[in-house]
Amino acid sequence: MAQPEVLFLIITAIFASTYLIAYTAASNDYDESSQTSGSCSQEETATRCKPIESPCGCFMGPSGPAGATGAPGTVGPSGLPGVQGPQGLTGSIGPKGDPGLEGQVGLKGSTGESGTAGQNGVNGEKGEAGQDGANGARGLKGTKGLKGDSGEKGDEGDVGPGGHKGDSGTKGDKGDTGKGTKGDAGTPYVPPPLSMFTATLTSSLHVSSGYQTVAFNSVKMNAGNDYSATSGFFTCRIPGMYSFSVTVLSHPQYDLNIYLMRNEVQEARAYYNYMSDKSGYSTIGHSIVLDLEEGDEIYIRAHPTTYLYASGTGSNVFTGHLLYAAADMSVENEATEI
Structure with missing residues (x-):
């Protein structure tokens, strides 16, 4: 539909609504006036209906025959924009659309914060010793393994050379006088044999x-x-x-x-x-x-x-x-x- 025709229909609807509102208000006033006075004078009856000016209103005769269709009127001026109507009901969900094209790879995101260290797991039970396998080919040099458990204490080594004399320490407090128990009698001294x-x-x-x-x-x-x-x-x-x-x-x-x-x-x-x-x-x-x-x-x-x-x-x-x-x-x- 063309835009001028839409504007014409809007203006026509506005005038019709205004007339209907005025007519309804005049009819209400007439009903109230009739109930109050009971009748209107002949002068008021013969006068054209003026709903707003006369409290009695007017009596309309029966509808006459339809007149001939008049010539189209000129396009009236654009009416004022109508009042925005209430929001319509939410429509039902439409059918699932076709899959879209695969998008391009996005930019690399920033590095996230380091997570907290997990707890150490419980050591498993020692498995049984397996059978000796055949000697394999010499492998490549492996990476350095984890530090093994401490071995058994070895035999006491030879006494190393004496270290450098350290600095004299500060003089300590005088200790309490101790009293030891009498030791056992020693064996008599026997001089070594001489020759x-x-x-x-x-x-x-x-x-x-x-x-x-x-x-x-x-x-x-x-x-x-x-x-x-x-x-x-x-x-x-x-x-x-x-x-x-x-x-x-x-x-x-x-x-x-x-x-x-x-x-x-x-x-x-x-x-x-x-x-x-x-x-x-x-x-x-x-x-x-x-x-x-x-x-x-x-x-x-x-x-x-x-x-x-x-x-x-x-x-x-x-x-x-x-x-x-x-x-x-x-x-x-x-x-x-x-």
Whole structure:
């Protein structure tokens, strides 16, 4: 429908509504006036109906025949906008539409806040050991695993080197005087067994033929009296570990060849050949540690053609001493095994 026609219908409806409202109000006034006065004068009856001016109103005659259709009137001016009507009822939900096209990927959202850490789970029970499988191929080097459980305490290690001396601490408060209980009586002190000697040769000794025992005749020290200056023998009285040493001076024109003997067994030898060195006197020596039994004899034996040159009391010396008694060694071994 065209817009002018719509406006015409709106204006027509407004005028019709206004007329109907005025007519209804005049009829009501007439009814009230008739009830009050009972009748109207002929002058009022003959006069055109003026609903608003006359309280009596007017009597309308019967409708006349319909007149001929008049010519269309001119389009009237646009009427005022009508009052907005009440909101209509909510319509029913329409059918589901076709799926829309897939949208583009949206922008990356901002990082959310970190969630709270979850509680540690309960350790599961230890499973049974599986059977040994065949050796597989050597795998690649794996990443560093988690720290394992602490192993069993190892054996006590050696004592490390001493650390640097620390700074002196502050002096503490004086403590209460303590009173300890009397301890048990200790075992009586038993001094360790002693067996040691030092002897020198005061005169030169030239062995021209056969083997000869060298008697170091000047005894400097003989704890335990186990060395004999007369025979030159040391006789073991206390079984254990001993240390022996001998130092002798050679003549520039003679060989020097001596042996340290245990019973009839050679344990050590010191040798000098004068042909290899004609520069003068030479001092040679030897030392050894032996495990002796009670009754073993230790002495120095000289080889034929040996010349021991005595130049003062300290040129030729024979010495020996006990390191550990056999009883002490057995106690120490038991402590080591424990």
